[in-house]
Amino acid sequence: MVMTQPFVSQFTITGKLEDLSTKSNDCIKYLQLVTEQGEYWVKVAKELRKSISSKLKPGCLLKVTGMRRHEINKGKIKYKAYGIELLSKPASEKVISQTCNSTVTAKPKAKVLFCQKSTCWKKGGKTACELLKKELKNRGLAGQVEVKTVGCLKQCKKAPNMVIMPDKARYSRVQPQKVSNLIEKHLIAD
Template sequence: MGKHTKKTDFTLSGRFLAYILSKSCNVKGIRLATSQGEQYIKLARALRPACSEVLQPGTWIQVQGYQKVNTKTGKIKLKAKAIMPALPGGSSSNSNAPVQLFPEPASKTQKGKIRICQKSSCRKRGSQQVFTALNSALQASGQDKEIQLQPMGCVGKCKAGPNLVVLPDKARYTKVKPKNITNILQQHF
């Protein structure tokens, strides 16, 4: 921490507005409408495992975390450590259960499936090469026993092909290239 930075805890209530995504489609933070205006709050790594939207805009939540204040510039950075449900108006709800931000990540031992569209539009856009590259990557890493590769039919997003679905996370990817598969595998398995 720099010598001009002061770190303190904060608790903020407000209405969830939106997830903020990085270029690679990972969730970095959230926007919260509070009584003091709109705030950007970065999420601790444990709170952002996937790019899947579960919180509905308008949901009342209470965010606890810490803030870093630059005593020279007055700039404040907020980082969330826990997100709890709140009652409309912002008071904390009786339930202390953390809000589910994302679907439960699949257990590491659970078998997964990757389905790749093999119909004509996706094939023209390279779905077979993606299939082959995934197959090789799974064999090379020894994951071919746990992760099943399956061709699938058209999912109606032909112009955005090759289309791919990862289960059990139900994550959909479009315009997949062989170079993207390492990231996709790391994200889900």
């Protein structure tokens, strides 16, 4: 049986808030957005749930950004919101111009996983891991990106190996001089 990795990418959807799905504590878990292209159910990141609960009402115009996960073998696309911008409130409400344009944003939790098994560690994984930590500290990202050493990533012949989250990007034969490029590609917001 062939296992396929899900395809993960960023998305931006601008549309009318049709409905909300809340948890028992009245925190919003899902948003139903309607656009010209169709209807989308978007899961709200935990970091945003409490801060947006009182601001959103059905009929609002929203700009939602986040990560889209396309599970090819299941034929499903899942959306997760990390940024929600309220563009306008429903016409039935009187709006004070200053409260209309509020923005709430949260970044996906970033992690870098390094294989620490002997093959990867001896072939440059330790050096690349230390260099990554140093580079993140120099760029002021050390508090935002967690660097973790993990067990075998099942690519021993292509050591050293690492995975960058939330993109789930896997890299083999990681060279220490390429670490800076990987930070630019995956960990610095556009």
